[in-house]
Amino acid sequence: MRVENGCFCPECGNPVDRKGFCEKHxxxxYPFFVPAFGFNDERQCTRNLIHLLKYSKRRDIGEFFGEVIIERLAAEEFIAQADGFVPVPLYKTKERDRGYNQSEVVAGPICKKTGLPMLSKAVKRIKCTDSQTKQENAKKRQENVAGAFQASDELSGKKVIIIDDVITTGATTRELAIAIKDVGGSVLCALCIARPGIDESKESEI
Ligand SMILES: [Zn+2]
Known part of the structure; x- marks a missing residue:
């Protein structure tokens, strides 16, 4: 893999090997997640932009991130193997309040460029979970999202890539991947805009 900012294990957060697997897991x-940007640039641009995307109705920022992500990753083998993209679903009332699902906005240009389908209707968030940023540690994050998702048979036999805005410990995407596996699908990897540390994500409510 040639991914610039590295690929990380969704179980422990450590970088994976060149074949895309964690020695320990x-x-x-699912084998690894890929953040397109680092989080700690001096001016905190990535953090600020994600904040605007999530809380200030700036859809355009999500579209921009989607375009950059696919531009960077288009040649990766996992893209060629995919049958479609699954944006992490929001709970319906949350999506209504926000006006859109930011992960779906990011997935838009990725689907367009690759010509692969956006499989957003094939997954549902069935539990209204508390914000992951309020959870104290990795274990709490995992408990918070346990059983939060349901996938439909549409994903049976499909190889998909999950799209999220930020991935911190991997708990949310891991839970979604479990739901996809439950209906006979598989997850090649997850792509996200950036990866904050747990403390950073609490600090900025991202
Ligand atoms: Zn690991």
Whole structure:
């Protein structure tokens, strides 16, 4: 893999090897996630932009991130293997309040460029979870999202890539991957805009 900012294990957060597997977690529910940007640029641009995307109705920023992500990753093998993209769903009332699902906005240009379908109707968030940024640690994050998602048979036999805005510990995407596996689908990897540390994400409510 040639991914610039690295690929990380969704179970422990450590970088994966060149083949895309974590030594400690070869049986992870999905093998790795890929953040397109680093989070700690001096001016905190990435953090500020994600904040605007989520809380100030700036859809355009999500579209921009989607375009950059696919431009950077278009040649990766996992893109060629995919049958479609699954944006992490929001709970329906949350999506209504926000006006859109930011992960779906990011997925838009990725689907367009690759010609692969956006499989957003194939997954549902069935539990209204508390914000992951309020959870104290990785274990709490995992408990908070347990059983939060349901996938439909449409994903049976499909190889998909999950799209999220930020991935911190990987708990949310891991839970979604479990739901996809439950209906006979598989997750090649997850793509996100950036990856904050747990403390950073609490600090800025991202
Ligand atoms: Zn690991």
């Amino acid at each position: 070869p049986d992870a529910v």
